[in-house]
Amino acid sequence: MSSQISDQPSASDTAALPAVKAVRKSFSSPLGSLFVIVVTVLWTIPTVGLLATSLRPKEDVADSGWWTVFAHPNLILSNYHTVLFDGGFGVSGGLMPYMVNSLAISVPATLFPLVLAAMAAYALAWVRFRGSDTLFFLIFALQVVPLQMALIPLLQLFSGGAHLGGMTIIPQFNLSGTYAPVWLAHTMFALPLATFLLHNFISQLPRDLMEAAVVDGASHFKIFRSIVLPLCAPALASFAIFQFLWVWNDLLVALTFAGGTPDVAPMTVRLAQLAGSFGGRWELLTAGAFLSIIIPLLVFFGLQRYFVRGLLAGSVKG
Amino acid sequence: MPVTSVQLADSAWNDALIKLGNSFGAIAGFLGILLVIFFAAGRATGRLGRPLAITVFLGPAVLLLLVGLVVPLVRTIYLSFRNDDSSRFLGVKNYSWALTDQSIHQVLLNTLLWLIIAPLAATGLGLVLALLVDRMRWQALYKSLIFMPMAISLVGASIIWKFVYDTRDSTQRQTGLLSQLAIWLGWHNPPNWILSHPLNNFLLMVVMVWVQTGFAMVVLSAAIKAIPDEVTEAARLDGASGLRLFWYVTVPMIRTTLVVVLTTVMIVTLKAFDIVRTMTGGNFGTQVLANEMYSQSFVQFNVGRGSALAVILFLAVLPLVGYNIVQLRKERTTR
Numbered sequence: 307m308s309s310q311i312s313d314q315p316s317a318s319d320t321a322a323l324p325a326v327k328a329v330r331k332s333f334s335s336p337l338g339s340l341f342v343i344v345v346t347v348l349w350t351i352p353t354v355g356l357l358a359t360s361l362r363p364k365e366d367v368a369d370s371g372w373w374t375v376f377a378h379p380n381l382i383l384s385n386y387h388t389v390l391f392d393g394g395f396g397v398s399g400g401l402m403p404y405m406v407n408s409l410a411i412s413v414p415a416t417l418f419p420l421v422l423a424a425m426a427a428y429a430l431a432w433v434r435f436r437g438s439d440t441l442f443f444l445i446f447a448l449q450v451v452p453l454q455m456a457l458i459p460l461l462q463l464f465s466g467g468a469h470l471g472g473m474t475i476i477p478q479f480n481l482s483g484t485y486a487p488v489w490l491a492h493t494m495f496a497l498p499l500a501t502f503l504l505h506n507f508i509s510q511l512p513r514d515l516m517e518a519a520v521v522d523g524a525s526h527f528k529i530f531r532s533i534v535l536p537l538c539a540p541a542l543a544s545f546a547i548f549q550f551l552w553v554w555n556d557l558l559v560a561l562t563f564a565g566g567t568p569d570v571a572p573m574t575v576r577l578a579q580l581a582g583s584f585g586g587r588w589e590l591l592t593a594g595a596f597l598s599i600i601i602p603l604l605v606f607f608g609l610q611r612y613f614v615r616g617l618l619a620g621s622v623k624g
Numbered sequence: 625m626p627v628t629s630v631q632l633a634d635s636a637w638n639d640a641l642i643k644l645g646n647s648f649g650a651i652a653g654f655l656g657i658l659l660v661i662f663f664a665a666g667r668a669t670g671r672l673g674r675p676l677a678i679t680v681f682l683g684p685a686v687l688l689l690l691v692g693l694v695v696p697l698v699r700t701i702y703l704s705f706r707n708d709d710s711s712r713f714l715g716v717k718n719y720s721w722a723l724t725d726q727s728i729h730q731v732l733l734n735t736l737l738w739l740i741i742a743p744l745a746a747t748g749l750g751l752v753l754a755l756l757v758d759r760m761r762w763q764a765l766y767k768s769l770i771f772m773p774m775a776i777s778l779v780g781a782s783i784i785w786k787f788v789y790d791t792r793d794s795t796q797r798q799t800g801l802l803s804q805l806a807i808w809l810g811w812h813n814p815p816n817w818i819l820s821h822p823l824n825n826f827l828l829m830v831v832m833v834w835v836q837t838g839f840a841m842v843v844l845s846a847a848i849k850a851i852p853d854e855v856t857e858a859a860r861l862d863g864a865s866g867l868r869l870f871w872y873v874t875v876p877m878i879r880t881t882l883v884v885v886l887t888t889v890m891i892v893t894l895k896a897f898d899i900v901r902t903m904t905g906g907n908f909g910t911q912v913l914a915n916e917m918y919s920q921s922f923v924q925f926n927v928g929r930g931s932a933l934a935v936i937l938f939l940a941v942l943p944l945v946g947y948n949i950v951q952l953r954k955e956r957t958t959r
Contacts, residue, residue, distance in 0.1 A: 338756045345753060346766045349773065349834065352784045355801060359787065371799055391636060406640040410647035417651055421658065422685045429681035433674065441686070446952055448693050450887075450945045452894050454914055454934045458703060458921050459696035476691075485647065494692025497685055526677035527666035555777030557898040558914070562922065574779040578902045581783050588791060595783040599776045606775035610768065617839070618846050 360385055360593035367589040385593040401576060401594055407564075408554055408572040408598075411485055415492035415553045416546055422493065423500030424508070424542065428530050430501070431509035432516055442505065449498040457562050460491060464563065485570055487563040492553050500545055503616070507541035508534060544616020547609050551602050573598040704931035718932035728916065732936075734825055735913040738896045739940065742832040743889040747882070749833065750840025755870070758845055767845075771838030778835065778898035785831045786903050789817040819908055828910055831899050836892060840885050847881035848874065883951075887944055894941070913937050 358372040361381040366374075375381065390402050430442045464487045467478035481487050511534065519529045535542075557574045564570040566579065577594055606613065665680050707714050722728050753770065757763050773781060791800035798814055806814040818824045851874065859873045875882070897914040904910045906919070913933055921930025 339760055342753060342756045342760060342766055345749075346769050349770045349838075351801070352788050352834070353772070353776075356784045356787060371801070371804055400636075402636045403639060403643075406643050410643045414647055414650050414654070418654060421654075422688070425681040426685035429678055433677055433681065435674070435678055441682075443949075443952070445685075445689065447945060447949055448689060450891060450941065450948055451693065451697065452914075452934075452937050452941055454894075454917055455700050455938050456693055456696035457918075458927055458931055458934070459699040460692060461922075463691070463696075485650070489650065490688075491692070494688050497689055498693070501685060525666050525673055526681070527662050530681070531662065531666075551775055555779070557777070557779050557901065558895070558918070561918075574777050574898075577783060578779050578898070581779070581786060581902045582905050588787065591783060592787060595780050599780040602775040602777065603772070606772065607768075610771075614771075614842055618843060 356592050357596055359588055360596045362589060364589050385589050389590050389594045401597060403568040404571060404573045404576045407570055411488050411572055412550055412553045415489050416550045418493040419496035419500050420542060420546055423497055424504050426501045427504040427508045428534050431505055433526055445498050445501050449502060453495050461562060483569050488560060491559050491563050496549055503545055504541060507538050511537060544612045547605060547613045548616060554602055700931045700934050703927055704935045706928055708927045718928045721929060722932050722936060730909060731911045731913055731916045737825060738893055738912055739890060742829045742893045743886055746833045746836040746889050747840045747886050749837045751844050753841040754845035754848060767842060771842055773835045774838050778895060779902050781831050781835050782899045782902035789827060818904055824908055825910055828899050828903055832893055832896060836889050840889060843885050847878040851877045
């Protein structure tokens with residue numbers, strides 16, 4: 307776990323300390339510290355309870371609260387085996403296919419918008435043309451449109467193609483039962499924010515560098531490949547983490563475009579179904595829930611530094 | 625021959641490999657096409673270079689945005705004035721249904737409560753924590769732990785909290801942490817919190833606050849650190865201190881960030897969909913607009929009504945859109 311969150315960039319950090327301290331000092335009291343500790347504990351307990359329950363035998367879960375594990379530790383791993391493989395949830399194959407679907411959806415749905423948005427951001431920042439400001443503006447505005455607005459028409463498009471009058475503009479692809487609609491939907495919905503955030507980074511690359519490359523006769527393609535991509539690696543990484551978490555954790559898009567079958571539906575869809583219908587078997591439901599959060603948690607704790615930096619670059623200005 | 629669980633697991637691994645193979649195949653295809661285009665187009669410089677670059681770089685993104693967002697947006701508005709197979713014009717009938725139907729009133733009220741209370745609570749708590757945590761030892765640990773729920777899906781978070789609120793034992797006795805706490809405090813027969821309790825909407829919002837407070841705290845803490853030394857120092861020499869210093873110096877200095885955080889948290893709050901669907905399925909008076917819209921459109925196939933609800937949801941966040949645009953305008957002109 308680590309000191310990563312606090313070591314955000316900058317020297318102004320240390321310079322600002324004395325006076326900022328003055329404000330903090332007025333908040334500083336043992337009571338304040340106690341408050342933070344209490345909140346931290348409150349914020350952690352639910353997850354600990356989930357983990358503890360998922361490791362307990364069925365009979366124990368039915369008989370006593372999870373906190374009794376601290377007094378009488380009796381932990382097993384078989385709940386995980388059951389939910390993954392044995393179909394303890396009334397499905398042959400258990401949660402395993404759904405977990406694979408989550409992964410098979412998340413990786414491409416992270417990469418596609420990342421690459422396309424980086425390209426668009428570069429063009430908007432460094433290949434200035436008439437209307438590029440307006441275009442950037444429109445993309446920015448699309449960021450805040452709730453995606454519920456697009457669901458019905460997009461689903462109709464995926465299942466039936468697009469027609470105007472009697473003419474077919476986009477033919478009907480038979481995409482149902484594949485990942486393609488989910489990838490496409492995630493890519494489309496991620497583009498505005500991705501383009502906006504990456505534009506912030508890419509437009510701040512040193513002008514001299516870009517001009518020197520142009521003078522050397524490099525094409526935009528070469529500049530993008532050999533200058534922009536390497537220099538923007540940190541920004542790309544932070545957005546990739548963000549997008550991966552977003553896609554892995556998504557329910558609405560998956561529910562709409564993947565349906566509920568083990569062919570393509572991710573874990574979130576299955577777990578949401580089970581949470582409604584699975585009153586008695588908490589030891590299994592908690593194991594399933596923990597399986598669904600373990601990969602995001604690993605990504606989060608492993609790459610926290612980049613994730614936080616990306617967030618801050620996007621939202622703290624001046 | 626009896627099928628053992630080991631064999632089942634074997635075939636599951638096989639299927640998994642095939643699925644992942646498809647997924648990585650798609651990635652390889654995507655990158656391959658890009659490479660070919662870059663290789664072919666990279667030769668063109670000079671007069672042809674610019675238009676070609678604009679087309680290649682912006683083309684895919686603009687096309688996807690048009691097909692995936694802009695056209696659907698317009699089409700949803702169109703659909704909201706038509707009947708369910710969109711063969712007939714209905715005027716504002718779908719809207720008048722949405723605004724007069726008794727059950728929808730509860731839905732609208734819930735949505736409004738979500739959009740106001742959850743973001744304010746998460747941002748406010750985040751601000752208080754940001755002020756307190758930075759002068760503590762082990763602050764990185766506290767920050768990490770409070771920030772952690774952000775990585776958890778709202779479905780996962782809902783199951784975690786359903787477990788806190790609504791656990792039963794084999795005799796249907798409540799054994800959740802909250803019930804145990806209530807019993808410990810002397811409340812002998814605590815209610816089924818999220819199933820019937822009048823405060824159940826707020827109990828659902830707790831999940832959203834739990835997820836988002838860490839984000840607000842981390843961003844606001846960075847903004848507070850970025851306040852120039854001289855500003856606070858000058859105010860202090862003028863005799864300001866304590867809460868006054870906070871209210872008249874700190875808050876105005878981080879106002880922009882505060883609004884950005886509030887906006888971001890509010891956009892995420894639109895995903896209350898996940899929480900409501902997982903915890904109550906929209907029953908017990910907890911339905912929100914996004915879920916009603918989903919169920920009208922995709923469960924009952926009332927496409928017209930579903931579209932009208934989507935438009936209403938859009939109108940509800942329109943002030944946010946407007947504010948963001950004004951803000952960006954300002955930034956662009958000052959740059």
